[in-house]
Amino acid sequence: MPKPHVASWYADTANPSRERPALDGDLSADVCVVGAGYTGLVTAIELAQRGHSVVVLEAERVGWGASGRNGGQIVTGFNKPVSTIAGWMGDKDARLLWDLSEEAKTILSGLVETHKIDCDLRWGYLLAALKPRHMAELRDYQAELEGLGYDKTRMVDREEVRSMVDTPAYLGGLYDAGSGQLHPLNYALGLADAAEKLGVRIFEGTRVTGIDTGPSPSATTATGTVRARFLVLAGNAYLGKLVPSIQSRIMPVATYMIGTEVLGENRAKSLLPADIAIADINFVLNYYRRSKDHRFLFGGGVSYSGLDRPDLKRVLRGTMLKYFPQLKDVAIDYVWGGHVAITLNRTPHLGRLSPTTYFAHGYSGHGVALTAVCGRLLAEVITGQADRFDVFAKLPHAPFPGPGPLKTPALVLGMLWYRLRDLL
Structure with a gap:
């Protein structure tokens, strides 16, 4: 059984939402998305609108993670100045990323309006x-x-x-x-309803325990397997150790x-x-x-x-x-x-694990807005339009310092300096 949403004002004021079944058996689809938060749901909507069959697998409930618990603040831009990003990538790519961050807010407001999502925007x-x-x-x-x-x-x-x-x-x-605000859990629940109306199949209480990123990718759970042409990993902070190769970057x-x-x-x-x-x-x-x-x-x-x-x-x-x-x-x-x-540089981390497997995570406090455009970019690259995705994927992402058990203490010490700077 999936865990209920964490006790919060958001959960107590959530719009009615049906419980969705767990995966039972094997399925096939054009795309399998792991994670029913903002990234996964927007990706599913964008793909379904392009005519693709999509299955979304969620370990708990729709919006159970950060998408249903965050501050509900829609913030302009990134957690780094565009000038800093330009220093990493050049002015042209930095300008495109800025334009994408503005497109994110347009996508978000369009989703709320088009699908009549009651989320106090x-x-x-x-x-x-x-x-x-x-x-x-x-x-x-x-x-x-x-x-x-x-x-x-x-x-x-x-x-x-x-x-x-x-x-x-x-x-x-x-x-x-x-910039603005919304009810984050109701936004997530509204995205799920919109996705299902477009034919997306969402399974709750279905934790992915293994993935195959080869030419015919798949996601394996305790109760079945989804085989697809493409796989999207959208678990963000709750992806856990499913993909060790990208775990160190967030x-x-x-x-x-x-x-x-x-x-x-x-x-x-x-x-x-x-x-x-x-x-x-x-x-x-x-x-x-x-x-x-x-x-x-x-x-x-x-x-x-x-x-x-x-x-x-x-x-x-x-x-x-x-x-x-x-x-x-x-x-x-x-x-x-x-x-x-x-992420270490406080910008989202998008990329490929293989020609059939993509991921997006690490929004660093700006996820309410940026997940919308990243969902669109994931849909674009899957349908053969890689230009904008590839620019986003060029953002440089180093692993957090410290091997294994030293990774968290190293971050705690680093953040202590910033806390002291705030106080002084």
Whole structure:
């Protein structure tokens, strides 16, 4: 039996969704997709629209991993400046990647509109500055965006920020009308419904235990095998040790959220009058928004060790109260977490294991949007249009340092430096 979705505000407010059967026996299809998160589901939709038969195998439930637990924030661009990417790949390829990141948001909004996905999609976003250095960084970032022709941002001062969010913590920020928010689990469930209406077969509770990446690829489970012409691996942080050759290029990182009790419409609006999503720009950042039922959803803190803190609720609440002491009388109804996959250079990792087997993962905090375009690129390369996929696959991805059991401690030590930089 598949595990239920992790207890969260998202799970408690999820749209109705039927339980799908596990694979029972052997099947064949044009394409077999491993993982029913955003990447796998968008890939399946794009392929089905092109006339391909698709089977999706999910170890738990649709959207069970990061796709159903994340902060729900749709963020412009990548986790690295385009200028940095240009230093790796040249201006032409970096410009194409920027254009693809903008296409991602168009694909996402088109999926929501076309398939009538009820996921509270809203636009408007603030990158908030806690110190003068942050303001300088945001001005540089805005200048780069303007140089790319992106005209949806504007710098805001302390007074205007205070009209958007009721905290004195920020010196100012960068408002982005082209970033936004949604209910992540409902978006995933809506993608699954859309895929099935196009003929995609989705099996839940069906963990893939082995793959064949040869000329006639296949995915093997405890209850059957799917044979296909192409195989797509879309497990992200939950792919585990299925493919050791790419496992070292990503690191599962735990991230956490809390949800308050219902604040009431007036109090929720006074806290966040602009009803936008907000994040600061610390390396270990805090992010938050208000919910449709007038709660405050606050995310922050990460664990690179793979171990959750036993006092997680208290710690997250304490962080929230540093910025919003007026919430000291408010109870916390929800606390949850999950794993996202990061890469060493903080850009998505796409590639081929063989001429018949492709993968995409490691979105490094920008997966809500970028999974949409990566799903399209996977569909393109499978149908013989490899140009755009190949540019994305050129992003340089080194393995995380440290062999075997030393890999995680090495990352923890590296991240400690960034935590200290945030504090200082």
